[in-house]
Amino acid sequence: MTYDKIITGGTVHSDTSSFKADIGIKGETIVAIGADLKGTAKTEIINARGKDVIPGCIDVHVHLALPFCGTVSCDDFDSGSRAAACGCITMVCDFAIPGKDQTLEDAHRTWLKKSKGISAIDFSWHMAITNKRHIKEIPAFVERGLPTFKEFMIYESEGWNSDDAMLYATLEKVRRHNGMLLLHAESPRVLDLLIERAHTPAKMKKHGARLHAMTRPNFIEAEAIERAVHWCDVTGGRLYIVHMSTGEGCDIIRNAQSRGVPVLAETCIQYLTMTDERFKEKDGHLYACCPQIKKAADVKRLWEALEYGNEVSVISTDTCSFTREQKAMWEGDFTKIPMGLPGLDTMVPLVYTHGVRTGRLTINDLVRYCSTAPAIIMGMGHRKGRIEPGYDADIAIIDPKRTVKVDWKRLQSRSDWSPWQGEELGGFAHTTLCRGEYLVKSHRFVGKRGHGKLIPRMLPGA
């Protein structure tokens, strides 16, 4: 066997174990794992002695160049994929959201245009169902390798919201055609009422951006998850709650799973590392994302879920970056803040630092939540999420001794601020390979624009 590249001397981590091994790569694929692999004169040796070698991480929840809240999120597939690569991520899943009167097919074409020839890392997207006519397009998209769909219980103003009937009908359809529904779960009617009550000049003057959190108490998310779990239970259609932010959510998912309801949940890095105290800061409005960051008790419960339970399966970013100038559009009105945070550069470093370095998680847990589980759950577990012969050579190498102080100026994201500015983080990529090609070398982005491919997916059990 000849190899194009051999990664030697590193400690290889899977979702369940860690071991010393060399990795042989030919073309885009891992072809050998073993002790002392031998190359030829042409083989490139990547020395990983003293370093952690993990499968490329996968962020299954990003919004790149998304028209939203009256503007367009500032990271696209160019800057977003560069940021991802520097943060150990080798594939992202975006959400293709149809415009008014558009079909899923139209949305799919728009997202192809945004990504193909631009993204340095691999990609796919979930198809957003914003109209009941979209439901009949589900089988065709499952067939072509896009088996995951998204619905929003809120965002009536964007024209994206689904009611219970659409949820129910979509879950029936995904059950029949082996798809899965991803859901933004917040209770729209009560949320609207609370926002309407708070949306007065006096209250806005008094509380500012804090109203964003004050109008979204935990029961807004909890009631929505509970209702969705009910429709999931009676239809048997697979459901995945995106960006779960509350302790109540964890309890509901745990309970549902114990009854055999086919529901999974993800949380995002912002819900594990920040609380709504941030809204009290000067420029607190910058931290507005949706759902908003919650309380210390929620942060604690979400970490417990990761440490001991199964109720949270995946960590993602929900990246939707806006610059300071874009965020300034709010002008004191909490309902006008572009909602979203940057995060692709820093997700894996934050899990590494707050999870692995503190001992709360093992590095195998990091691999599970950021690579293996998202790969399996979203239908690319046959070629991504593991370092094994036959798998794509998507690999990140971390120097465990290196710590970096976060400075947005040195990140690849186009955001001109970072929620984690000044934090000391380990876990940035020393080396990143995507299908055998260098994206990052000695902590420097060297990837090629357009290297990334649309990866066809098929859910387990098909």
Ligand SMILES: [Zn+2]
């Ligand atoms: Zn999102």
